[in-house]
Amino acid sequence: NALAEIPETVSTLEDRLNLGISSTTYAILFKYGKLRKSFEYYPFHDWFGRFIALPEIEKYGDAFCVNVTSRPVPENKRDACDGSFIRQLPGPNGGLFLADRGSEGRWLFKFHADGFNPEGLRLRGRTNSTTVMGLICLNLPLHMANDPAYMYIPGLIQGPHEPNPKNGASNHYLKILMDDLAPAYERGITPYSTYGSHGLG
Numbered sequence: 001n002a003l004a005e006i007p008e009t010v011s012t013l014e015d016r017l018n019l020g021i022s023s024t025t026y027a028i029l030f031k032y033g034k035l036r037k038s039f040e041y042y043p044f045h046d047w048f049g050r051f052i053a054l055p056e057i058e059k060y061g062d063a064f065c066v067n068v069t070s071r072p073v074p075e076n077k078r079d080a081c082d083g084s085f086i087r088q089l090p091g092p093n094g095g096l097f098l099a100d101r102g103s104e105g106r107w108l109f110k111f112h113a114d115g116f117n118p119e120g121l122r123l124r125g126r127t128n129s130t131t132v133m134g135l136i137c138l139n140l141p142l143h144m145a146n147d148p149a150y151m152y153i154p155g156l157i158q159g160p161h162e163p164n165p166k167n168g169a170s171n172h173y174l175k176i177l178m179d180d181l182a183p184a185y186e187r188g189i190t191p192y193s194t195y196g197s198h199g200l201g
Helices: 010-018 044-052 057-069 171-187
Strands: 024-031 034-041 109-116 130-137 152-157
Touching: 034 152, 034 171, 044 057, 044 152, 044 171, 152 171
Parallel strands: none
Antiparallel strands: 024 034, 109 130, 130 152
C-alpha cells in the first residue's frame, strides 16, 4: 500500500532520489556567530555520473538531440523538443548547443522548486514548510522524466518557512547549484564510464 512506500530513514530517501550519492554540507545562515541553518547539497557531477550509467539513458539523450536538430519547429507543439528555444540555445563555443554538438552528448534540464509540509496537511493550514529543488531531464520520454528515479534533487531547503523570493532568500541555495552547472555547460562532463561504454547497451 501507499504507506509502505514511504521511506522510514533519510538514507533510504537519499538512495531513492539521488542514486546513493553523498551530500556536502553548507552553512547558509549565521546569527550572532552561530550556525542557524545548514544545507545538504548533492553534487550534480556525482549524480550525473550515476545517471548516465543507467540503461538506455545515453540512447534517449542522443535520440532527443537528433529529433530536435533533424526537423523544423512543428506548428503543433506537444513536448520540449518541439520548441524553438532549445534549437536557438547558444553553445559554450559560439555555435548552437544542440545542432553544433558534434559527437558530444547534450543534456537539457528543467528546474523546479516547491514547498511542502513535512508534517502533513492540517485543517488550520501549513505551519511548517520544506522546499524541494529538482531538475527534470528533458531528453527523456515524459514518463521517465517525471519519474523521481530519474530526477536530480540538489537538496531540501529546511523550513520552517519557504525562502522569500522578494528578498532573494533562495539565492544562497541556487548559487551552490549554479557553481556546479556552469562548468558543466562551459567545459562539459566526462563520466568515468557509461552504460554504453561497458558494452552493456
